[in-house]
Amino acid sequence: xxxxxxxxxxxxxxxxxxxxxxxxxxxxxxxxxxxxxxxxxxxxxxxxxxxxxxxxxxxxxxxxxxxxxxxxxxxxxxxxxxxxxxxxxxxxxxxxxxxxxxxxxxxxxxxxxxxxxxxxxxxxxxxxxxxxxxxxxxxxxxx
Amino acid sequence: xxxxxxxxxxxxxxxxxxxxxxxxxxxxxxxxxxxxxxxxxxxxxxxxxxxxxxxxxxxxxxxxxxxxxxxxxxxxxxxxxxxxxxxxxxxxxxxxxxxxxxxxxxxxxxxxxxxxxxxxxxxxxxxxxxxxxxxxxxxxxxxxxxxxxxxxxxxxxxxxxxxxxxxxxxxxxxxxxxxxxxxxxxx
Numbered sequence: 133x134x135x136x137x138x139x140x141x142x143x144x145x146x147x148x149x150x151x152x153x154x155x156x157x158x159x160x161x162x163x164x165x166x167x168x169x170x171x172x173x174x175x176x177x178x179x180x181x182x183x184x185x186x187x188x189x190x191x192x193x194x195x196x197x198x199x200x201x202x203x204x205x206x207x208x209x210x211x212x213x214x215x216x217x218x219x220x221x222x223x224x225x226x227x228x229x230x231x232x233x234x235x236x237x238x239x240x241x242x243x244x245x246x247x248x249x250x251x252x253x254x255x256x257x258x259x260x261x262x263x264x265x266x267x268x269x270x271x272x273x274x275x
Numbered sequence: 276x277x278x279x280x281x282x283x284x285x286x287x288x289x290x291x292x293x294x295x296x297x298x299x300x301x302x303x304x305x306x307x308x309x310x311x312x313x314x315x316x317x318x319x320x321x322x323x324x325x326x327x328x329x330x331x332x333x334x335x336x337x338x339x340x341x342x343x344x345x346x347x348x349x350x351x352x353x354x355x356x357x358x359x360x361x362x363x364x365x366x367x368x369x370x371x372x373x374x375x376x377x378x379x380x381x382x383x384x385x386x387x388x389x390x391x392x393x394x395x396x397x398x399x400x401x402x403x404x405x406x407x408x409x410x411x412x413x414x415x416x417x418x419x420x421x422x423x424x425x426x427x428x429x430x431x432x433x434x435x436x437x438x439x440x441x442x443x444x445x446x447x448x449x450x451x452x453x454x455x456x457x458x459x460x461x462x
Contacts, residue, residue, distance in 0.1 A: 216443070219434035223387055223418075223427045230293070232303050232428030 153231035162225035182206035279429035282417035319350030386419025
């Protein structure tokens with residue numbers, strides 16, 4: 133049975149962006165520098181997670197033997213109708229490394245399931261991977 | 276699925292630290308990044324109309340796309356005469372340029388490098404966007420990166436277009452389908 137999509141008014145009013153190349157403080161600093169504290173406040177930027185990840189070598193996750201570069205990443209939650217403001221601030225602010233947001237960023241579910249998160253970060257943390265662990269526990273053979 | 280294209284004024288070997296040109300393009304979501312091996316920048320301010328014509332023909336004969344950096348209104352009018360070239364708008368364009376550019380098939384470029392240079396440039400670019408949109412001239416947005424650290428993803432560039440006053444579909448077209456004005460750029 134096909135599930136009807138939610139109308140735009142009932143969808144979640146937030147958007148989750150995986151920002152590769154900087155941390156949450158850098159994102160807030162960029163928005164404040166480019167658009168000012170007023171719009172930075174309106175964008176409701178909230179840090180979900182930040183850390184270091186292995187930079188993919190040639191578009192792939194580096195294997196154990198390969199030397200991988202460490203790169204900063206963060207997941208920020210922003211207001212859905214002002215996510216373009218955060219993206220524009222990231223584009224116009226001068227960072228010391230290339231910064232980008234993968235196109236598939238949008239919801240936490242998309243970050244988990246579409247594989248972009250694992251491509252950039254290398255390994256999905258257990259805290260974000262609750263859905264998969266619950267499915268495994270339902271299988272009686274695995275206990 | 277959109278094919279995104281970016282223009283970066285850097286040597287492809289400068290990206291060797293990040294793994295090379297193609298992996299960087301794939302990682303960021305571009306199908307192609309034009310570099311100095313594809314594009315020949317020409318400073319329009321320092322050249323007369325005749326000298327500019329010579330430089331453009333020289334670049335075309337070398338198999339590169341001429342990119343005229345138009346910093347004055349005069350150089351903008353000179354650059355609008357050539358067919359199938361890129362013109363980087365670094366000054367306010369007028370209706371005369373728009374009329375000629377529409378007939379000739381010139382592709383104007385607005386770069387993030389220009390927007391970062393001075394806060395006033397954002398207002399200039401917003402006025403240019405309104406003019407080009409009213410005159411129905413396709414234009415492109417790109418990073419114009421002169422260093423690897425200036426590279427950004429396609430959605431960030433499109434968001435800048437949105438901040439300049441374009442609706443999101445047109446801003447996305449400015450990073451992807453508008454490049455079809457130049458033959459052979461889009462796959």
